[in-house]
Amino acid sequence: MFKSRRFQYNIPLFIMFAPIIAYFLIFKFAPMGGLVIAFKNYNFTDGIWGSSWVGLDHFRTLFTNPNMLNILRNTLVLSFLQLVLGFPFPILLALMINEIRRSWFKKTVQTAVFFPHFLNWVIVGGIVITIFAQETGIINNIMRWLTGDSYPFLYNTGSWLAIFIGSGIWKSAGWGAIIYLAALAGVDQSLYEAAGLDGANRLRQIWHISLPSIRPVIFIILILSIGSIMEVGFDQVYMLQNSAVSQIADVISTWNYRVGITGGRFSLAAALGFFESIIGLILVLTANSIARRFNNGLW
Amino acid sequence: MMMRESLGDKTFGVVNNILLILFSLSCLLPMVHLIALSFSSQSAIVSGQVGLWPVGSTMQAYEKLFENSRILTAFKNSVIITIVGVALNLLFTILCSFPLSRSYMYGRRFFTLAIVFTMLFSGGLIPGYLLVKSLGLVNTYGAIWLPGLVSVYNMLVMRTFFMGIPEELVESARMDGGGEWTVLFRIFLPLSLPVIAALGLFYGVGHWNAFFNMLIFIHSPDKHNLAVMVQQMIMSQSIMQEIGNLSPEDFKTITPESIKSAGIIVMVVPMLLVYPFLQKYFIKGMLIGAVKG
Numbered sequence: 001m002f003k004s005r006r007f008q009y010n011i012p013l014f015i016m017f018a019p020i021i022a023y024f025l026i027f028k029f030a031p032m033g034g035l036v037i038a039f040k041n042y043n044f045t046d047g048i049w050g051s052s053w054v055g056l057d058h059f060r061t062l063f064t065n066p067n068m069l070n071i072l073r074n075t076l077v078l079s080f081l082q083l084v085l086g087f088p089f090p091i092l093l094a095l096m097i098n099e100i101r102r103s104w105f106k107k108t109v110q111t112a113v114f115f116p117h118f119l120n121w122v123i124v125g126g127i128v129i130t131i132f133a134q135e136t137g138i139i140n141n142i143m144r145w146l147t148g149d150s151y152p153f154l155y156n157t158g159s160w161l162a163i164f165i166g167s168g169i170w171k172s173a174g175w176g177a178i179i180y181l182a183a184l185a186g187v188d189q190s191l192y193e194a195a196g197l198d199g200a201n202r203l204r205q206i207w208h209i210s211l212p213s214i215r216p217v218i219f220i221i222l223i224l225s226i227g228s229i230m231e232v233g234f235d236q237v238y239m240l241q242n243s244a245v246s247q248i249a250d251v252i253s254t255w256n257y258r259v260g261i262t263g264g265r266f267s268l269a270a271a272l273g274f275f276e277s278i279i280g281l282i283l284v285l286t287a288n289s290i291a292r293r294f295n296n297g298l299w
Numbered sequence: 300m301m302m303r304e305s306l307g308d309k310t311f312g313v314v315n316n317i318l319l320i321l322f323s324l325s326c327l328l329p330m331v332h333l334i335a336l337s338f339s340s341q342s343a344i345v346s347g348q349v350g351l352w353p354v355g356s357t358m359q360a361y362e363k364l365f366e367n368s369r370i371l372t373a374f375k376n377s378v379i380i381t382i383v384g385v386a387l388n389l390l391f392t393i394l395c396s397f398p399l400s401r402s403y404m405y406g407r408r409f410f411t412l413a414i415v416f417t418m419l420f421s422g423g424l425i426p427g428y429l430l431v432k433s434l435g436l437v438n439t440y441g442a443i444w445l446p447g448l449v450s451v452y453n454m455l456v457m458r459t460f461f462m463g464i465p466e467e468l469v470e471s472a473r474m475d476g477g478g479e480w481t482v483l484f485r486i487f488l489p490l491s492l493p494v495i496a497a498l499g500l501f502y503g504v505g506h507w508n509a510f511f512n513m514l515i516f517i518h519s520p521d522k523h524n525l526a527v528m529v530q531q532m533i534m535s536q537s538i539m540q541e542i543g544n545l546s547p548e549d550f551k552t553i554t555p556e557s558i559k560s561a562g563i564i565v566m567v568v569p570m571l572l573v574y575p576f577l578q579k580y581f582i583k584g585m586l587i588g589a590v591k592g
Contacts, residue, residue, distance in 0.1 A: 012479035013398040017410075020395040020449065024414060027446050029429050031422025048429070093322070099315050111578060112323035118570055120508030122526045126533045126563045127329045130336070136556055138332060141347035141436070174326065178582065201306045216582050227419070235510055253424075260425045261515050273423030281420045 038271040051267075058271035068255075068272075075251040078164065078232045083225055086169050090176030091218060095206055098178065098184045110181075113174030121171075128167050129154065155244040164240055164249075179221065183214040199252025219291050227284030231275045252276055328407045330567065337361070337560035344554045360557035361565075365547065368564060372521055373528040377507060377566075380524055384444050384506040391448045392457055392498060398481050400456075400461035411471050418451045431516060442516035443509055458495045461487060470549045495582040509572065532562045 038058055040051040062068050070231065100106040116124065131137050132153040140150040153159045187209065195205050234253035241249040252272060260269025304312070322386060331351050336344060340355030348354045364370055365380055366449060398404050421427075437443040464487060472482050489496070510526040532538055538555045 006405075009401070009403055009479060013401060013404050016394045016479070016483075017398045017404075019393065020398075021410075023391065023448055027427075027430070027448070028417040028421065030426060031426035032420065032421050034429060037426070037429075042429075096315050096319055099312070099314075101312070106314070109323050110320050110582075111575070112326045114578070115574065115583075116326050118504055118508075119567065119572060120526060122510055122530045122533070123563055123567060126529065126559065127333060129533060130333060130556065130560065133556075136344060136347065136554075138347075138350070144347070170325065201305060202311050217585030226582065239533075253358055257515070261409070261428060266425050267427065270423070273425055277337050277420055277423050284419055284427040285311050 012105060021050070024149050035274050037267050037278075038274040040267060042267045042270070050172070054267075058268050059275070061268060062272055062275070070247075071250055071255050075230060075246055077248070078161075078237075078251060080230050081165050082168055082232070083229060085165055086172070087222065087225060089169050089173040090221075091180055093173050093213070094177040094180035094184060095210055097181060098210060099202065099206070103149060110174075113177070115174070116171045116235075117175035119171070121233070121239045124167055124171050125236070128163060128240060140210035149178060152244075154240075154242060157245050159249050160240070160245045163238070163247065168236060176221075180214050180218060183217045184210060187213045219294070223284065223287040223291055226281050226287040229283060230279050312411070316373070333560040333563055337564050339557060341550075341552050341554045341557070342575055344556050357552060359549070359553045361559040363553060364558060364561050368473040369520065369523070369528060370525070370562065373523055373525045374565065376522060377526070380440055380443055380509060381503055383440070383504040385503045387444050388450070388453075388502040389495060389499055392450070392454050393483070393495075395449050396454050396458040396461055397479075397487065400458045400518060401479075406446070413448070414451055414454070428515060436514055438518050438522065440517075441521075443506070443512050446512070447505075453501060457491070457494055460491055490515060493580060500577045500581050504570070529536050529562045529566050533559055 003210075033050060037048055037051065039055060041051060041054050042048065042050075042051045046052075097109055097113075100109065119127075132139055134140055134150050134155075137153075139153065143149050151159070153163060176190060191209050192205055195209060200208065230252065232251040232253060234257060237249055237251055237254050238257075241254070256269045256272060259265050260273075277299050326352065332349075335349050335351055335353045337360050338353035338358070339349045340359075342356050342372050343354035349370075357566075395414075399407060401407070428560050431437060431442045434441075436445065468486050471481055472486055477485065508526060509524060510530065513527045514523055517527070537570060538558055
């Protein structure tokens with residue numbers, strides 16, 4: 001066996017692959033094992049293995065804390081709104097871009113709408129704060145000119161929520177559309193011609209040809225988004241939040257940062273992280289098995 | 300296209316184009332507004348005259364920013380983080396995806412599944428943080444580069460591309476006595492330059508924009524990158540005092556808004572410069588990834 005061709009080929013392959021195995025073991029799998037601190041009282045002197053076991057105490061502390069219920073609710077509300085309002089946008093955008101007939105115009109639109117994806121939340125947050133500022137922001141300048149009054153957009157929960165969701169859509173809709181555009185580019189053009197001859201107008205063609213042909217991709221993206229419903233990105237909240245809206249803006253990721261990293265209560269924060277990861281995993285698996293019934297599963 | 304369009308289809312086309320123009324403008328105009336602010340005088344900003352064009356144009360905000368702050372150091376740090384980071388990412392992504400693309404690799408299915416599993420489940424923030432801490436990487440760029448060395452998604456894109464390279468090419472290299480390393484370096488890599496460019500771009504944007512890991516791992520201000528520095532500027536209530544060395548004259552010519560906008564622009568300009576050239580590569584990269592999902 002050691003003389004076999006396959007074995008000979010595998011020696012250099014595993015020399016290449018050895019650093020990769022080491023990387024995944026150290027940086028991906030070891031932290032999964034590190035989750036045991038969620039069931040321990042972690043402190044620096046005793047380390048992960050030396051710290052004492054406390055069972056489910058941290059989870060009990062978490063879920064009997066009224067503040068925590070508030071944080072879970074905020075996370076679910078923000079993320080649910082992001083999913084429901086944000087999910088259709090890239091699809092709509094891709095269908096619309098796909099209807100453009102002139103290729104220079106199509107390219108220009110794509111260049112413009114992909115751009116915000118390349119800005120991080122520091123930049124997008126900075127833009128939002130500048131534009132919506134009450135004293136000097138351009139939106140309030142225009143409003144003062146029109147109505148003589150200004151409005152504290154960022155300090156009112158309703159308008160803050162709209163800005164939070166809207167800025168997320170603004171940043172990611174164009175980029176999210178790429179994958180649908182790729183699927184639409186593969187649709188057989190003769191289908192549209194045939195439909196046109198049969199008298200179907202462009203809206204009908206979109207409904208009966210474009211949309212069904214990207215359905216598998218829609219399912220894949222939906223499954224992946226459902227898996228991350230417990231996640232509301234840290235950067236976005238961190239940049240946009242202020243004391244006036246903390247009642248609805250404090251989410252798992254910001255709590256984890258504040259209590260775990262800056263507050264040093266590692267075990268408690270790890271327990272919440274563990275809970276979040278498990279729910280995420282269960283959601284992905286469930287969504288996938290449902291999608292599989294309709295032959296649109298991810299695996 | 301030779302068919303005459305009905306009135307309804309024509310209207311549809313026009314409305315569609317107008318909506319797309321509006322959305323495109325909404326993606327670009329905020330940036331134009333910030334550029335205008337950064338070049339405008341204090342009186343124009345305070346009286347709310349600045350729209351999409353600078354009013355009372357002045358370079359003061361940039362001059363003060365570069366004279367009195369750490370922005371040059373932060374810029375240099377961002378460049379170092381991005382260049383070294385991308386090089387490491389690409390090297391390890393290639394070393395991971397090449398073996399996994401070979402059908403004769405032992406345990407290929409097992410390794411692929413194990414790696415994909417890390418996409419679905421992770422230790423999360425705290426264990427990752429404690430790991431970096433126990434490796435002594437806190438306050439070094441190792442904490443930025445190492446934990447995200449291989450993006451599983453990017454790795455799968457490259458693996459899919461490698462699997463599409465014809466087997467005959469591999470056979471012919473074998474005939475000439477070449478081993479796996481020769482196959483990788485002489486055949487696969489030259490053929491994969493567009494994918495490498497696309498993935499390099501994705502990794503590069505990620506490193507240029509790195510924020511959260513910088514926030515939790517890098518504590519010395521002189522090691523901060525632009526993202527952290529600009530964030531502190533934006534959040535600062537007293538940016539004018541912090542920037543230091545301002546004469547009473549300066550308070551008449553520059554405002555917190557113009558300074559903050561200037562900081563944002565400094566961070567965005569390098570991205571704007573490479574963006575048009577790299578656009579074709581990232582679309583290509585996304586398309587390759589989309590083939591197999």
